[in-house]
Amino acid sequence: MIEDRYDEERFDFGEAVRVTRNVRNDGTYPGMPVGELLMRRGSVGHVIEVGTFLQDQVIYTVHFLDHGRMVGCRAEELIPASAPWNPSRFEFRDKVVCRIDLGMQGKVIVDKGSEGEVLKVLRESLPLQYHVRFPGRTLQVPESVLEPADPENFREPEE
CATH class of the missing domain: 2.30.30 (SH3 type barrels.)
Incomplete structure (x- = not known):
């Protein structure tokens, strides 16, 4: 069958x-x-x-x-090609670093400088969001709180 x-x-x-x-x-x-x-x-x-x-x-x-x-x-x-397209700075498997402390209910759950890996790009949401795996947990975070883990070898996306 x-x-x-x-x-x-x-x-x-x-x-x-x-x-x-x-x-x-x-x-x-x-x-x-x-x-x-x-x-x-x-x-x-x-x-x-x-x-x-x-x-x-x-x-x-x-x-x-x-x-x-x-x-x-x-x-x-x-x-x-006709579907909405929101260009992203990062993509699946990119290594990123958190630019700020991330908290939940008054507790810091991801420290500034923690490295994570992008699991998914959520293009439908504005501002652009990502699912990022940080040590011990996966969070949905906006692009603005992320930066490349290896800035010297990171290539910014073309517009």
């Missing part, structure tokens, strides 16, 4: 889509080193093919005409 997949045919041929996270070479893009940035989050392209990988993952081949690249993307990395 074949089960229905929630993400099959989410996007149609020719549909304009936007990548929601940076797409890096996982070794399947020829001529570039593994880990190299292929497309920056927020870039818009058009679906030119729908296929599968390992028989259980739907992969959309997206042509980013402005960049001259065709890149395979999973459904969870894409949104319709």
Whole structure:
């Protein structure tokens, strides 16, 4: 019995889509080193093919005409180009540092300078919010209380 997949045919041929996270070479893009940035989050392209990988993952081949690249993307990395887009400073797995003490009910629960990792970007909320895993707990925090954990190697997003 074949089960229905929630993400099959989410996007149609020719549909304009936007990548929601940076797409890096996982070794399947020829001529570039593994880990190299292929497309920056927020870039818009058009679906030119729908296929599968390992028989259980739907992969959309997206042509980013402005960049001259065709890149395979999973459904969870894409949104319709017409959907609201709030650019974020950080993304999934970025290491961040808390700029202030964070408290709950009068108690400091995360000290200023504590390092955390971004688990999710909540683009629908304004101001932009993140789920960040700090030592011992996960919190939803606004972008304004975060800074890069490694500022010397952090690359600000392009507008």
